Amino acid sequence: MKLNKKLIVSFILISILILGCLIYGWHLINVNADRKRIGMSIDCARNFQRPSIIKKYINEINSKKGNYLTLHLTDNENFALESKTLGQTIQNAKVKDGVYYNPQTNLPFLSKTQLSSLIQYGSSKGVEVIPEIDVPGHAQAIFKLLQLDGQNDLYQKVFNPNGYNEMIYSKQATIDFSKNLIDEYLPLISKNGYLSIGGDEITVANQQQESNVVKYINSMDDYLNNHQVNMIMWNDAFHKRVINQYHKNILINYWSLNGQKANQQQSQQNIKLRATMPELNKAGFKTINCNFYYLYLITDSRIFNQNNIEYWQNSLKKWNQSIWNDNDSSNLDKSNNNIGAQLSIWGDDSTNISDKDLYQKLQPYIKTYFDDVK
Numbered sequence: 024m025k026l027n028k029k030l031i032v033s034f035i036l037i038s039i040l041i042l043g044c045l046i047y048g049w050h051l052i053n054v055n056a057d058r059k060r061i062g063m064s065i066d067c068a069r070n071f072q073r074p075s076i077i078k079k080y081i082n083e084i085n086s087k088k089g090n091y092l093t094l095h096l097t098d099n100e101n102f103a104l105e106s107k108t109l110g111q112t113i114q115n116a117k118v119k120d121g122v123y124y125n126p127q128t129n130l131p132f133l134s135k136t137q138l139s140s141l142i143q144y145g146s147s148k149g150v151e152v153i154p155e156i157d158v159p160g161h162a163q164a165i166f167k168l169l170q171l172d173g174q175n176d177l178y179q180k181v182f183n184p185n186g187y188n189e190m191i192y193s194k195q196a197t198i199d200f201s202k203n204l205i206d207e208y209l210p211l212i213s214k215n216g217y218l219s220i221g222g223d224e225i226t227v228a229n230q231q232q233e234s235n236v237v238k239y240i241n242s243m244d245d246y247l248n249n250h251q252v253n254m255i256m257w258n259d260a261f262h263k264r265v266i267n268q269y270h271k272n273i274l275i276n277y278w279s280l281n282g283q284k285a286n287q288q289q290s291q292q293n294i295k296l297r298a299t300m301p302e303l304n305k306a307g308f309k310t311i312n313c314n315f316y317y318l319y320l321i322t323d324s325r326i327f328n329q330n331n332i333e334y335w336q337n338s339l340k341k342w343n344q345s346i347w348n349d350n351d352s353s354n355l356d357k358s359n360n361n362i363g364a365q366l367s368i369w370g371d372d373s374t375n376i377s378d379k380d381l382y383q384k385l386q387p388y389i390k391t392y393f394d395d396v397k
Contacts, residue, residue: 060311060363061396062091063389064155068098068164070322070370071131073122076378077141077152085148087393092145093153093219093255093365096133099163099188104156105134108204109165110172127171139211146213153255154208157221158201159190159239165204186226193235201239202246209250216252217274223257224282228292236260237268244270258310261303262296271307276365278313280348300347304358312356313365316349317342320368320388322376327384336391344396366392 065072065080072080077094084092096104105112105123113134116123122131133141138154145152158165159181166188169178181200183191190197205220212218220243227236240260247254258277261269277300282293300310312318317339325331344364345355368385376384 063366064093066095066370072378091151095155098161101130102164103132109168153217155219159192160225163188192239219255223259275310277310279315301356304360311363
């Protein structure tokens with residue numbers, strides 16, 4: 024009997040695929056994570072950025088040969104994005120100069136149409152625009168909107184009174200709510216594109232909490248993968264004891280081992296619990312180097328002093344992508360799984376700086392970063 028060669032090859036390929044899924048789980052294969060990723064993140068929650076200004080950042084990244092821009096859209100101060108789940112829609116918004124405002128909070132937000140347009144514009148420039156919807160932490164604005172929308176029962180179910188502005192991630196109600204919240208934005212993201220769930224600065228201090236947060240994060244990853252979207256999150260919850268229980272396709276933004284805690288005891292506890300970036304890479308995770316010491320800019324007006332600009336520029340010359348733990352150059356990460364870098368711009372103290380002025384003032388930093396990190 025003659026066997027069809029094409030049929031045999033197809034059967035072999037399908038068998039390999041099935042075997043791989045049985046071994047590694049039915050998770051989205053992250054085809055984009057293998058390329059070098061050089062980009063930046065801008066805080067749109069604490070210091071709102073209009074679409075016209077966000078396009079300027081996209082153009083800047085494109086001109087510097089970067090390939091992505093993360094929009095940090097939600098935090099304790101503001102949920103700066105339209106959300107039917109939270110009752111913040113363009114239908115009940117005030118509009119001023121093309122910007123939507125929640126009439127109850129008087130805070131600005133992007134519409135889903137605006138976000139979709141930005142994602143498409145970025146794609147046309149070779150820059151992936153990645154929304155960051157922070158769950159289960161940094162959730163104070165979520166709690167406020169739930170209460171304003173009359174969803175007090177849901178607020179009580181997901182609110183963690185013993186946490187740091189966070190939801191109770193151990194509850195199925197929180198997992199379900201988080202999926203519903205994120206679900207609104209998945210259709211806006213291209214196939215195999217990225218969405219960040221944040222996942223940082225939450226309470227994970229013992230083995231039970233470690234087990235619970237693994238379940239939460241893997242559930243979120245499964246949900247995004249089922250919609251052909253890749254998941255990104257920060258490194259905080261990736262502890263040594265449970266490192267191999269997480270899905271290995273999750274892309275990790277590595278910002279800090281110690282969590283930058285002023286309290287020495289908390290800092291040492293984080294160092295004890297958290298996986299290092301080399302440990303994550305060795306375990307099979309791909310990481311983006313977001314080193315707090317070199318690559319975090321908190322837009323206090325003092326950073327725009329010329330002396331401070333020059334100090335940062337000189338400091339960055341001492342950094343390279345293998346330096347992951349603040350300014351410690353003794354334990355370098357030269358793994359092929361260390362695939363990129365991110366300049367993160369946070370608006371903690373920038374409420375008095377307009378988005379247009381901020382863009383202009385950041386130019387020396389952005390230029391230096393993209394010129395040095397190649």
